[in-house]
Amino acid sequence: MFSMLEFAKQAKQASVQTAILNEAQKNQALKDMAQALRDSTKKIVEENKKDLNAAKENQLSDAMIDRLMLNPERVEAMASAIEQIASFPDPVGEIRKRRVLDNGLDVAKMSIPLGVIAMVYEARPNVTADAAALCLKAGNAVILRGGKEALHSNLAIAAALHQALERNHINQGAISVVPDPDRKHMNEMLTLTDYIDLVIPRGGEGLIKFVTKNSQIPVIQHFKGVCHLYVDKHADVEKALKILLNGKVQRPGVCNSLETFIVHKDIAETFLPMAARALEDNDVKVHACKKSIGYFSNAEAATDEDYDKEYLALEIAVRQVDSFDQAIAHIQQFSSGHTEVIVSEDKQRAQAFIKNINSAVVMANASSRFSDGGELGLGAEIGISTSKLHAYGPMGVESLTTEKFVVIGEGQTRE
Amino acid sequence: MFSMLEFAKQAKQASVQTAILNEAQKNQALKDMAQALRDSTKKIVEENKKDLNAAKENQLSDAMIDRLMLNPERVEAMASAIEQIASFPDPVGEIRKRRVLDNGLDVAKMSIPLGVIAMVYEARPNVTADAAALCLKAGNAVILRGGKEALHSNLAIAAALHQALERNHINQGAISVVPDPDRKHMNEMLTLTDYIDLVIPRGGEGLIKFVTKNSQIPVIQHFKGVCHLYVDKHADVEKALKILLNGKVQRPGVCNSLETFIVHKDIAETFLPMAARALEDNDVKVHACKKSIGYFSNAEAATDEDYDKEYLALEIAVRQVDSFDQAIAHIQQFSSGHTEVIVSEDKQRAQAFIKNINSAVVMANASSRFSDGGELGLGAEIGISTSKLHAYGPMGVESLTTEKFVVIGEGQTRE
Numbered sequence: 001m002f003s004m005l006e007f008a009k010q011a012k013q014a015s016v017q018t019a020i021l022n023e024a025q026k027n028q029a030l031k032d033m034a035q036a037l038r039d040s041t042k043k044i045v046e047e048n049k050k051d052l053n054a055a056k057e058n059q060l061s062d063a064m065i066d067r068l069m070l071n072p073e074r075v076e077a078m079a080s081a082i083e084q085i086a087s088f089p090d091p092v093g094e095i096r097k098r099r100v101l102d103n104g105l106d107v108a109k110m111s112i113p114l115g116v117i118a119m120v121y122e123a124r125p126n127v128t129a130d131a132a133a134l135c136l137k138a139g140n141a142v143i144l145r146g147g148k149e150a151l152h153s154n155l156a157i158a159a160a161l162h163q164a165l166e167r168n169h170i171n172q173g174a175i176s177v178v179p180d181p182d183r184k185h186m187n188e189m190l191t192l193t194d195y196i197d198l199v200i201p202r203g204g205e206g207l208i209k210f211v212t213k214n215s216q217i218p219v220i221q222h223f224k225g226v227c228h229l230y231v232d233k234h235a236d237v238e239k240a241l242k243i244l245l246n247g248k249v250q251r252p253g254v255c256n257s258l259e260t261f262i263v264h265k266d267i268a269e270t271f272l273p274m275a276a277r278a279l280e281d282n283d284v285k286v287h288a289c290k291k292s293i294g295y296f297s298n299a300e301a302a303t304d305e306d307y308d309k310e311y312l313a314l315e316i317a318v319r320q321v322d323s324f325d326q327a328i329a330h331i332q333q334f335s336s337g338h339t340e341v342i343v344s345e346d347k348q349r350a351q352a353f354i355k356n357i358n359s360a361v362v363m364a365n366a367s368s369r370f371s372d373g374g375e376l377g378l379g380a381e382i383g384i385s386t387s388k389l390h391a392y393g394p395m396g397v398e399s400l401t402t403e404k405f406v407v408i409g410e411g412q413t414r415e
Numbered sequence: 416m417f418s419m420l421e422f423a424k425q426a427k428q429a430s431v432q433t434a435i436l437n438e439a440q441k442n443q444a445l446k447d448m449a450q451a452l453r454d455s456t457k458k459i460v461e462e463n464k465k466d467l468n469a470a471k472e473n474q475l476s477d478a479m480i481d482r483l484m485l486n487p488e489r490v491e492a493m494a495s496a497i498e499q500i501a502s503f504p505d506p507v508g509e510i511r512k513r514r515v516l517d518n519g520l521d522v523a524k525m526s527i528p529l530g531v532i533a534m535v536y537e538a539r540p541n542v543t544a545d546a547a548a549l550c551l552k553a554g555n556a557v558i559l560r561g562g563k564e565a566l567h568s569n570l571a572i573a574a575a576l577h578q579a580l581e582r583n584h585i586n587q588g589a590i591s592v593v594p595d596p597d598r599k600h601m602n603e604m605l606t607l608t609d610y611i612d613l614v615i616p617r618g619g620e621g622l623i624k625f626v627t628k629n630s631q632i633p634v635i636q637h638f639k640g641v642c643h644l645y646v647d648k649h650a651d652v653e654k655a656l657k658i659l660l661n662g663k664v665q666r667p668g669v670c671n672s673l674e675t676f677i678v679h680k681d682i683a684e685t686f687l688p689m690a691a692r693a694l695e696d697n698d699v700k701v702h703a704c705k706k707s708i709g710y711f712s713n714a715e716a717a718t719d720e721d722y723d724k725e726y727l728a729l730e731i732a733v734r735q736v737d738s739f740d741q742a743i744a745h746i747q748q749f750s751s752g753h754t755e756v757i758v759s760e761d762k763q764r765a766q767a768f769i770k771n772i773n774s775a776v777v778m779a780n781a782s783s784r785f786s787d788g789g790e791l792g793l794g795a796e797i798g799i800s801t802s803k804l805h806a807y808g809p810m811g812v813e814s815l816t817t818e819k820f821v822v823i824g825e826g827q828t829r830e
């Protein structure tokens with residue numbers, strides 16, 4: 001019978017080994033993992049069929065079924081993502097803040113793996129390969145608890161990855177898929193503070209809230225992204241328009257798309273007609289405040305609920321403000337802590353915006369769509385944290401590490 | 416009637432103001448806080464008497480009453496601790512990892528306050544002043560939930576601190592003592608994820624476990640410190656003896672004192688007689704393994720429970736091992752993740768120890784008693800984290816901050 005406790009203990013034991021693998025060992029294992037996925041394409045696609053058939057029987061939505069589906073191209077994409085992860089610099093063993101104290105002690109911090117990471121996610125089986133590779137790169141063991149709809153796919157992916165671990169003499173507990181989808185095992189997992197160091201939920205708000213509420217292990221959360229654009233009175237309106245459209249229209253279904261734009265009254269007469277035309281041309285539905293609604297041919301009156309909403313669609317809220325401070329206050333009230341942008345040619349005002357807004361990513365004169373691990377140069381992204389502990393904003397593989405103190409003496413004792 | 420929700424909302428609102436105070440403003444407020452405590456000495460000592468009388472009526476232990484007691488010297492110590500905190504460098508606003516990407520985006524990370532921090536602690540009223548000062552230094556608001564035994568003292572301290580906030584036009588919500596000791600308010604507090612960013616429990620294991628189990632807000636934990644000393648076969652035995660005695664005898668009641676020492680078999684015949692004599696001279700009770708017990712005149716046989724124990728007293732466990740690897744395995748099995756020390760003149764073995772052991776502080780040839788924020792140059796210590804997220808090991812004021820991304824462009828949009 002499946003025991004979650006034994007399962008977590010095995011991961012913990014494996015993590016002792018993965019923590020001391022050197023860079024070359026980890027990268028060789030990753031390359032072998034990529035190849036093993038390719039070699040197992042047929043088996044993975046077959047097992048995925050079982051999940052797809054069950055999904056159709058259970059009448060899951062087309063979007064859900066699309067997320068679940070694996071074909072040879074998608075398996076190849078997983079494999080090459082792992083190869084890319086292998087090419088990153090090793091996040092473990094870096095020495096930081098080294099100094100010699102007056103008593104001669106040589107003190108530094110060294111980056112080390114977190115230990116055991118549990119991923120809780122929904123229907124996307126590619127998360128299984130991605131998360132396994134990222135965790136191993138950072139020297140961690142990982143416990144993968146995906147949705148039950150994807151269990152056959154996840155187990156087939158893990159079986160392929162295990163072949164590569166075996167070839168590299170790495171404990172199989174380094175990558176493990178929870179084989180029993182019964183929720184009681186997940187609930188137990190979230191209490192195993194002696195064996196698991198971090199839980200990362202990836203998925204809808206319901207899943208994240210459930211994990212946060214029930215976990216005694218630290219959780220990194222990503223709630224919604226209600227990203228704001230503030231068009232300052234000193235804005236270059238052409239830049240502002242480009243950034244507005246890119247933020248709303250290019251890919252509205254993602255968390256770094258814009259949900260609200262705010263415009264300073266002194267530039268409203270110039271900017272709002274341009275914005276209205278462009279948003280209309282792109283079929284964007286508008287919720288506008290009293291002062292701005294007249295510029296739009298077909299806007300609805302905006303409520304506080306509208307300003308609080310993550311539309312994830314061609315839909316945006318608009319607010320005209322009397323001052324810079326009012327713009328800041330609006331953002332502070334409605335921000336989800338994700339990403340906020342000012343467009344202004346006045347550097348002091350841009351700096352004041354950056355100083356006053358403590359969202360995870362604060363930008364001047366650039367599109368919110370750059371708020372992404374890959375775009376900001378972090379390599380592959382584990383997720384975007386909107387909680388402030390440990391990691392805030394886009395998380396690269398470095399966020400799967402922590403730091404220990406290393407102290408070297410010559411026999412010093414304390415007085 | 417007291418509302419925890421309103422209380423937390425006020426703290427959150429105050430945190431928006433404290434976050435943008437500059438260094439000079441914060442330091443002036445801190446200096447005024449120190450002076451206000453001095454000016455309120457009489458009132459604070461009077462209010463503390465009420466707590467002391469109640470404590471005696473309720474027959475609290477002498478140790479508890481001593482922790483609770485305030486006199487003019489202790490008030491002065493709180494005041495000068497705040498002045499010391501004022502003298503630290505500002506942990507907020509530091510720019511790190513700045514780089515310009517190929518698309519011209521200027522990307523950096525900037526240290527920012529966490530926001531609102533809740534401290535949950537027991538009988539020591541000096542934590543009220545300390546925590547308030549450290550949180551303000553890092554630009555945070557703080558909610559202080561001390562033990563009900565110290566409520567009069569804590570409210571009197573807060574009243575003094577509020578005078579200083581007022582003089583500096585800082586929102587009173589920046590420092591607030593929960594005025595109602597009913598546990599239901601603490602339980603509610605631990606669910607207020609929209610208003611509180613971090614909970615730090617300080618006190619016994621029961622308190623820390625309670626907070627961890629019930630908090631939906633991230634918690635930084637400090638469980639026990641079971642610190643190990645490993646005397647390698649290449650040890651300088653004089654250094655090893657000094658480090659052993661310093662670690663066990665100098666102040667046995669603290670978490671960075673030694674609880675177990677391990678000795679390599681090749682040096683046991685030299686070292687164990689020296690250690691036995693010195694420990695006996697210092698009245699240290701010994702729990703020894705089968706191989707080492709013969710060296711001690713009055714040792715008990717050590718069990719696994721003994722190796723797992725934080726004695727916090729003149730009591731130590733001893734284990735002789737056949738190899739370096741066995742020493743590592745023992746520490747990995749019984750470590751609490753706090754501090755471990757190797758004594759060896761062989762640099763490679765010292766480095767191997769440092770690589771293999773991922774406790775918060777790993778030392779070579781130095782006393783575990785240096786594992787302390789002040790001793791490691793962090794300034795005042797908020798606590799010692801034995802959980803790996805966000806902070807691991809001794810926490811200085813920097814651990815009350817997080818980092819945001821700052822991105823500056825010239826109108827870039829994403830393809």
